[in-house]
Amino acid sequence: MDLNNPWKNISISIPSRDTMSLHIKPKEDIWVLGINLSRFNKPAQFFICVAGVFIFYLIYGYLQELIFSVEGFKPFGWYLTLVQFGFYSLFGLIELQLIQDRKRRIPAKTYMLIAFLTVGTMGLSNTSLGYLNYPTQVIFKCCKLIPVMIGGVLIQGKKYDITDVSAAIFMSLGLIWFTLADSKVVPNFNVTGIILISMALCADAVIGNVQEKAMKLYNGSNSEMVLYSYSIGFVYILFGLLFTSGISSAVAFCSKHPVQTYGYAFFFSLTGYFGISFVLALIKLFGALVAVTVTTGRKAVTIILSFFFFAKPFTFQYIWSGLLVVFGIFLNVYSKNRNKMSLPSITRLWNSVIQRSIRTLPQSV
Template identity: 70%
Template sequence: MQSRETLSPSLTKDSMKIHRKSSDLPHSRPERDLAQFVCLFFQELIFSMEGFKPFGWYLTLVQFGFYSLFGLVELQLTQDKQRRIPGNTYMIIAFLTVGTMGLSNTSLGYLNYPTQIIFKCCKLIPVMIGGIFIQGKRYNLADVSAALCMSLGLIWFTLADSKVAPNFNATGVLLISLALCADAAIGNVQEKAMKLHNGSSSEMVLYSYSIGFGYILTGLFGVGGLGPAAAFCSQHPVTTYGYAFFFSLTGYFGISFVLALIKLFGALVTVTVTTGRKAMTIILSFMFFSKPFTFQYIWSGLLVLLGIFLNVYSKNQDKMKLPSLADLRNMVLTGKKVRLLSQNV
């Protein structure tokens, strides 16, 4: 059976408050999607610079710094400035956030950009696994089928990329896979923490990214990677820090929207919404940046989209009184009409 979550009256009230507050930001669907497209455009633009690819962790440091600043400003504009979520929970969330964003940025030094995005489209798979182990959720046949389609599409896309992409490297696959595992844990931990402690999205952004900034800064100092990265960026301030600012600003709008969406609807629905946007991002990436292309990208991408469709179908099954996959299978095998829920009196 599919898990169902019941929000307390106080949480529902706070969720409505987050929804109203987020309307002041570009969180409506068209504006939010535009912000994310611009964010990913600047991300690929930064990594297309010659010599920048080794400095993915430094970009993550700058990104975390901007996010912390934006979160502080937003929190100061709200009436409720009290921290509700415990500090040790933020330590865990910050560590996972550093892992997913740092590894994701670093993977661009090894992977074709559309390949990285198609991996992110399949975040549903580790999210489901994380939901089972972290929150004890159970998923129906449609969700499992969606994960299977995404897995097969992902494997096919990766094999195609390994044949045509000159900069394909298995290290990139490992990095983005680890990033997705951390990302899956983040969504479930954030969902559990925000519902348990009734925390706001601006609070979550401020504390998780400011603590994460300290993690990355300490790590770069430890490995001696801070100096070379800062020296390179000082030679190209506009195309590094300038692009990073717009990359972080538009990304922050998307992060705030995702956190509000997680609190209102859960991690799995959030992944479904953001995955649709990523599919369009792949198309725009091929349009704006020259890169090798093969029709296997299309077929494997369609398989991933089928997985997205199955997931959306599952989420709307009860609301729209749609037949389950088992009912559809029986209808095809027996040739008989399946009695839909809408036919019940």
Template identity: 60%
Template sequence: METKIYINESNYQNSSYNPLKQEETPRKLLWVDISHFSELWQFFICSLVVFLFFIPYGYLQEAIFAIKGFKPFGWYLTLVQFFSYSIFGLIESQFNKTKRRIPIILYLLLGLILLGSMGFSNASLGYLNYPTQVIFKCCKLIPVMIGGIIIQKKVYKLIDVLAASSMCIGLILFTLADNKVSPHFNLLGVILISLALFCDALIGNFQEKMMKKHNASNAEIVLYSYFIGFLYLLLILLVNGEFREGTEFCIQNPETYFYIFLFSLSGFFGVQAVLALIRTCGALVAVTVTTCRKAVTIIISFLLFSKPFTFQYVWAGVLIVLGIYLNVLGKTNFSNLKQIPVKVGKLFEKSRKRRKSPIIV
């Protein structure tokens, strides 16, 4: 499970949108103004902070499920995480004096979809290896394409079909490898993570539309959507008894609450870093950095946590990376691609000029 960050891919397809030229409000990273740095250094700093917070995020998530007896409490983890995000969002809203702009009725729907996305994702870790879960989360294109074909009667380009096919084959191979080498593999985990992916496909479009129409801040979205999701889940867990069972388990194992707090805190800060990266360099660069981060997380998972390994994981991973690459390539305007070396050169030129002091004769 990952903290949800929704990137408007149309931004970098639209030639009128150029994040490298926008100088709107001061660019901030974790509420610290980084505008005085060159754009090249802003990219390096934001990327470093993304890795700094999201790599511990992935480690802590797997460490929580490695606690003996915790696997049945994925929904309870989601409850505590939603509560933590609500508190963090409240603090940020008070600090920035944010006012609600989106009607509460829309938040009731957004909170429900968000609950399905993150709840199913957390619950799936009770049945799947962490790398398998992350691999599935990399393949959001598949449910998006299926929904587009069924609901909007869309016709996709050949490169999109190839990307989805590559991802599908990679997912099948990765799942078969997991089934072969993992003694705890359960098909229910695949069903749960698939449900999370379909919720992801819904929530991305829904949240983007809300933010555009009402010009809502990130702090508002985080506060209201996570708090309403928390209320939904609290009611469900009180009815089925998992709230009491989860609370008793965590009280008996108090380190669990400590891990969940760090897990939620690192995820919240990681969100802020990715948003700063989007503002600085645009969505395409942000997608590339976050995808690289997921690859590093999978490698660290195999290195730090004892789990069976087979080279079929590698071949399956290569196919999925190929699918991601084709997906990004298909959404990139090739006329804009020719400008990338020019833009990068300008960033280096700006950085060089800033280092030079004026010569006084």
């Protein structure tokens, strides 16, 4: 060892970028429609995402019901999904070009799974409108929290307390009551629609957890997620329609009504793309369960607007069953924010009642 130069024999090795990425993930800006959400604090991020979800998805829901109100269009739900996926892929490609981020971080195998689930949830959901009243379809999608909780347990090993379980029970009761009311007042009620929307609900529950896990593990961007999942899903649907010979009749019908089909579908897809961008930002920033809670609240408003803009049968059972679902949503929100809310817990209320009973017991004797 050279005493005159003690640093001569000391070497410093710097781990490779791939090795560092396994342990330390650099913080990346989250962009949504040109807005850098990373520059805002958490409450502002949440407000922006919620506002985006409500504004764009309310327009999305109106246009979706408007398209299916065109006489003769109801059998072509899968073709509408194909057109929607095509527009989503185009919008995603344009956004990636604008932000100059062309790197794919999430593996292709994961995207193939996400695309399959996306096709299931959106394709089955669109197709179910050929059999269901629109508010019934929406109320089913409001209860996505139930399979999301199951998916969270199975996929991510999450645990839920009694409040979350109670929320799921109230949602289930409201869902059953709403469906029974719909079967009484809608002349063309079809169980096929219930099966389709239930399958879409299960796929929708899994996809939120898979997206959350993939985006956290690989630090993928929203634009990347939308582009690859919907472009691969477009290929899935295209081959499915070609195999079942269901594309020719759909193209012939839409060519006769280009404005009511392709025109509405463009704005329907545009607002849906903007909406899904804010939903993915919610998933990345706050988790899948928070995102589902926000989108569920949006669906409740969509139901009200649906009865306002489109004539359909109505019964007060819709209101009572909807209130059960809303109460379930409230329980879920309370469960996730109980530290910030001053409401007492159920156990505390019960203990308070017991203590008051004990205090008044000697007086009554």
